[in-house]
Amino acid sequence: MEGSGRDSGNALLFLTDEQLRKGIEAMFFAYRGFTADPDRILAGMAYGRAHHRAVHFIHRSPGTTVNNLLAILGVTKQSLNRVLRALVEDGLVRNEVGRRDKRERHLYLTEAGEDLERRLSDAQRDRMRTAYRAAGPEAVTGFRQVLEAMMDGEMRKRYDALKELKG
Amino acid sequence: MEGSGRDSGNALLFLTDEQLRKGIEAMFFAYRGFTADPDRILAGMAYGRAHHRAVHFIHRSPGTTVNNLLAILGVTKQSLNRVLRALVEDGLVRNEVGRRDKRERHLYLTEAGEDLERRLSDAQRDRMRTAYRAAGPEAVTGFRQVLEAMMDGEMRKRYDALKELKG
DNA sequence: ATAATACGTCAGCTTTGTTGACATTCCAAG
């Protein structure tokens, strides 16, 4: 039970097409796992992944505006509005007219919203934690490095902006 | 090379909720980048991500059956059939009745199919390569370790099965 | 002979994205 391929021969072996393909497939299958648990929770209710994302980022940046959320999620306002309307109607999200700029709507989770967020992120964090623990701290560092290098320019900015908030 | 583990205080810092949240968000934004380039290519044609996935796995395992593909992609046959029909009609995928079991249809890419596959995977590989190069070989190892630990059981099996093919 | 498997297909539904058009509210510049 041995080395399972230490790439020690060629220093650039990790850049071969084969290695890249493996990375691509790993990304595909892993993303499945990444979303599987929240998806299961949401399946029963009338919600989907889009609702999860909205709830996540509102929880993360309470008081964020619709436009902000739009840019982070990278969808159209019509698409987001549908999701947001459902969440507001169901009492998970609260809508507050801006004090300084009354055109803006600031978004907050209600208690029920925070409850759902917690259920979803607990499930997702559990999987992430298990994966992190199995891989170890150095692997985690590498994981994050590769992911950050893989982001699109615009998304990378958003990610960095988020990092500054609580990071 | 073992040195990682036992910094008494912070040894488990990578398992805090904050660290896990960062990982979750990195995964979200990175997946955006991961699919962005193929999406752009496919946008013009009448194809989408589903066609890309089908083409990818047929290229990767030529002669695979419909059932096989179904299990790898984790979708219903109706959903896959819609995609496959379009690809066959457009002459990108070839359909061959099984020699041993005539119920099975073995799937192959035509030359046009291989062309598209190459265009798509070149784009995706380029981004992956850039990310790999920026992060370095050790980061890549960690990246893969975390991803593999994040997969669902069933998907993990499929991923491992694929690995053995060209491993 | 019968049951199970592999595949295709029809019909209908859901989620989540898209455009385009249009109204409202409001800030800010002239």
Added chain:
DNA sequence: CTTGGAATGTCAACAAAGCTGACGTATTAT
């Protein structure tokens, strides 16, 4: 104060890609 543009909300129509359920047809297995 008027007006242009920004931020938001909403309507309608549509598309991609998933789903369930039902049914048909070869083919293979029992």
